Amino acid sequence: MAENIRVLMAKVGLDGHDRGVRVVARCLRDAGLDVVYTGLHRTPEEVVDAAVQEDVDVLGVSLLSGAHMTAFPRIMKRLKERGVSDIILLGGGVIPDEDVVALKKMGVAEILLQDTPPNVIVDTVRRLVRERGAR
Amino acid sequence: MRVPSRDLLPRVLKGEIAAIARLLSRAEAADPECRDTLGEVYSRAGKAHVIGITGVPGSGKSTMVSVLAAHLRKAGHKIGIIAIDPSSPYSGGSIMGDRIRMSDLAGDEGVFIRSMATRGALGGMARATLDAVDILDVAGFDYILIETVGVGQDEVEIASASHTTLVVSAPGLGDEIQAIKAGILEIADIHVVSKSDRPDARSTISDLKQMLALGVSLESNAAWRPPVIATSSLKREGFDELVSALEKHKTFLAGSEAGRARSRKIAQFRMLKTAEDLLRIRFTERSAGRVAAIADRLASREIDPYAAGEKLIEGMGA
Ligand code: B12
Ligand SMILES: Nc1nc2c(ncn2[C@@H]2O[C@H](COP(=O)(O)OP(=O)(O)O)[C@@H](O)[C@H]2O)c(=O)[nH]1
Ligand SMILES: [Mg+2]
Numbered sequence: 001m002a003e004n005i006r007v008l009m010a011k012v013g014l015d016g017h018d019r020g021v022r023v024v025a026r027c028l029r030d031a032g033l034d035v036v037y038t039g040l041h042r043t044p045e046e047v048v049d050a051a052v053q054e055d056v057d058v059l060g061v062s063l064l065s066g067a068h069m070t071a072f073p074r075i076m077k078r079l080k081e082r083g084v085s086d087i088i089l090l091g092g093g094v095i096p097d098e099d100v101v102a103l104k105k106m107g108v109a110e111i112l113l114q115d116t117p118p119n120v121i122v123d124t125v126r127r128l129v130r131e132r133g134a135r
Numbered sequence: 136m137r138v139p140s141r142d143l144l145p146r147v148l149k150g151e152i153a154a155i156a157r158l159l160s161r162a163e164a165a166d167p168e169c170r171d172t173l174g175e176v177y178s179r180a181g182k183a184h185v186i187g188i189t190g191v192p193g194s195g196k197s198t199m200v201s202v203l204a205a206h207l208r209k210a211g212h213k214i215g216i217i218a219i220d221p222s223s224p225y226s227g228g229s230i231m232g233d234r235i236r237m238s239d240l241a242g243d244e245g246v247f248i249r250s251m252a253t254r255g256a257l258g259g260m261a262r263a264t265l266d267a268v269d270i271l272d273v274a275g276f277d278y279i280l281i282e283t284v285g286v287g288q289d290e291v292e293i294a295s296a297s298h299t300t301l302v303v304s305a306p307g308l309g310d311e312i313q314a315i316k317a318g319i320l321e322i323a324d325i326h327v328v329s330k331s332d333r334p335d336a337r338s339t340i341s342d343l344k345q346m347l348a349l350g351v352s353l354e355s356n357a358a359w360r361p362p363v364i365a366t367s368s369l370k371r372e373g374f375d376e377l378v379s380a381l382e383k384h385k386t387f388l389a390g391s392e393a394g395r396a397r398s399r400k401i402a403q404f405r406m407l408k409t410a411e412d413l414l415r416i417r418f419t420e421r422s423a424g425r426v427a428a429i430a431d432r433l434a435s436r437e438i439d440p441y442a443a444g445e446k447l448i449e450g451m452g453a
Contacts, residue, residue, distance in 0.1 A: 004164050029228035036250045039235030046241040050234060053247055055156035084153060134137055135157075 005129050006056040008036045010047035012075075015065035016040060020093055024060065027118035028125065044074035052082050057129045064093040072103050086135050088128045092116070140169035144176070150275045152247065159249055162266035165412075176269045183215070183272040184385055187293035189259060189283040189322075190303030191313045195329035196282050197236035198368040199303065204246055205239060206374045207278050213245045215271030215279040219261055221286070222252040229253075233282060247276060258292035259283035262412065265296055265405055294322035295404035298397060299384045303327045304343055306335040315346060323361045325380050331365035331373060340365055359387055422447050 009025045011018060018040060025035045036054050038047055051059045059079075063071060072091065079087060091103060091111040100111045109128050112121060140161050146154035158176075161169035188196050197218065204214040218233035229252035240246045251261040260283060261267075271279050283293050294300045302323035304313055307330065320326075326347070328340045344363055362380050366373035388394030425447060433443040 004160075006160070025230050029223055029230045030226050032226045032228040034222075034229050034231065034252050036231045036234060039232070039238065042238065042241070046238070049241065050248070052153055053156050053249060055153075055160045082153070 005033045005058070005125065006036070006054060007033055007058040007060055007125060008038065008047065008051045008054055008056040009060045009062065010038050010042060010050075011040045011062055012042055012044050012047060012071050013063075013065060013067050014041065015063055015067065017062075017064040017093070020064065021060075021062040023118075024062065024092065024121055027121055030118075031122040033122075033125065044071050045078045048075055048078040048082060048084075051087055052084055056087060057132070058088045058090050058125055060090045060092065060125075062093045063091065063095065066094070068093070068095050068103065069099060072108055073106065076107055086132060088132060090125070090128070092121075140166070140172040141175075144172050147176075147270060147274050148179075152244075155247065155270060155274045156249070158270050159263075159267050162270065163251065163261070163263045165263070173266055173269070176266075176273050180269040180272040183268070183276055183279045184299070185268055185279045185281065185297045186381065187281045187283065187297030187300045188303060189285055189290050189293050189300065189319065190305065190327075190329070191285050191308060193308060194285065194303045194305035194313065195368055196285060196303055197233040199327070199329055199366060200233075200280050200282050201237040201239055202366075202368045202371055202374055203377065204237075204278075204280060206378050208243065208245055210378075212277040213275055214247075215268075215274070215276035216240075216246065216248040216282070217264060217267050217271070217279065218248065218250050218282045219259065219264065219284050220250060220252055221284050222254045224255075227254065247271060247274075253284060259285065259290040260292060260296060262408075265408075268296075290319050291322050292404070295400055298388060298401075299324045299381055301325050301327050303329050304339055305329045306333045306339040320346065320350075324359065324384050325377070326361055326363045327377065328363065328365045330367060330369070332367040332370050336365065358393055359384065417451060418448065421451055 007028055009021050011021055025037050028035050036056065038050050047059065061075065075089065088109045089107065091108050092113065095111060095113060103111060110124055112124060140158060143154045143158045147158055158169065162173060188200060190196050200216055204216060207214055220229055220231040220233065222229045231250035231252060233250060234248060237248055240248065249267065251264065251267065253261050256262045264281060268279050281293065281297060283290055300322050302319060304326065326343060328336060328343060330336055340363060347363065364373055364377050364380055366377055388397055429443050429446050432438050433440060
């Protein structure tokens, strides 16, 4: 109750795979976190704008379509334009290992792939928020 | 790097999105540090027209809020939206999906949408809903739309939090008007029958009108008679009528005794809710160490439940 971590879970572009994003939303809720879900087919810019209004700690983006190397840079660009530096960007879905390395270098805090157990997802979110500190 | 709430305020007054969003979070967390700032916010607020929207889950509230906001935008008004969803009673967490239905509003700087979880509060609203209304008010939003959870019975509170209350009934959710079942028909300033594109909407409208006709005969001298408006968010029909009914109700309240009564009702509700919160916090703090011992005496039937209750609140000044 006192924790109050807010997470926005998003899907961007044409990617219609929404099982993973729903699984993640549910496991965060069951751990006591507040989750905003924006639905399918949003633009990277829209989900950033929503994340700013919702003042979330974490923006979680689920991508299984292979569009991650264009979507994440657009998201980071928008975050910068909005002057927001304390929203933690988290990724997941189907993403090749070499792209994971590249995306983390660009500033995505963490990327969790297929078959990540719920407790690892929850622990990762809590750890990243703790490391960022109060704001 | 924590910005003090009092430093957020000037930025909120300028309408800066990130600052509004952050102050909303502080209010929601009931952070004692923001209390003075919220006091300042309250004293400056009071310009916005607050519209409450209630109706059972699935009746089309979120979709309607989106279309209604777009209509009000056309007239140049800035719109704040507070969409409330239930927290899980088990984990305290929530999944808030109202934004899914509001995607058409994305990219419009004149619309601010915030999702709030109830966190155990009853009445279909979150504890900090009215603080959020004030914050959006001073940030320059002209209309503030509150979408309640919509579970029934105790949702009458929205009528004590808004200037105009819309009660949404939808066809296809059972043959009875849901608001009648829930006993919230009486709080409506405007009745909306949503999904009028569905063929079964006709009977929902006539059922509702019939019900209202029965009520009117009892209260035939009431100065405001709640109209019934049919809308289809899907086809975007009925919203000119809805906006004009809203404007009419707003005009009805402006400068009238009814309007002053409404403001008093809202203030009184706010005061009672706040006092309740304060009492609960004090009670929890001060009773914490004594609960187990008194419960033991109650369990052994040494004292009765009323005596135990009295004992627990002893010296709490309440
Ligand atoms: C089920 C499925 C479908 C279903 C989707 C149903 C639905 N509503 O979701 C259907 C049949 C509709 C479908 C369609 C297609 N699919 Co498909 N689909 C799959 C499949 C088999 C499983 C995906 C799934 O649901 N997994 C279960 C969930 C729970 O796992 P997950 O999403 O990975 O999520 C976990 C983690 O990744 C992580 N996670 C996910 N997101 C996030 C986000 C955050 C923030 C965090 C922290 C963690 C996290 O947590 C979850 C739990 O561990 C995958 C193969 C695979 N191995 O992934 C292909 C796959 C994703 N599909 C693929 C393709 C190509 C398609 C189609 C284009 C096929 C076609 N030609 O029609 C269409 C596209 C549809 C569209 N509009 O996007 C490819 C994508 C290739 C690529 N990336 O380059 C895959 C990888 C199959 C393959 N090997 O080729 N698909
Ligand atoms: N046919 C029809 N369906 C609608 C209309 N408005 C909403 N819906 C559908 O009703 C369902 C619930 O809508 P939502 O806005 O989420 O309702 P809420 O739970 O009251 O907020 C969704 O499947 C919508 O697509 C409408 O005007 N016509
Ligand atoms: Mg809704």
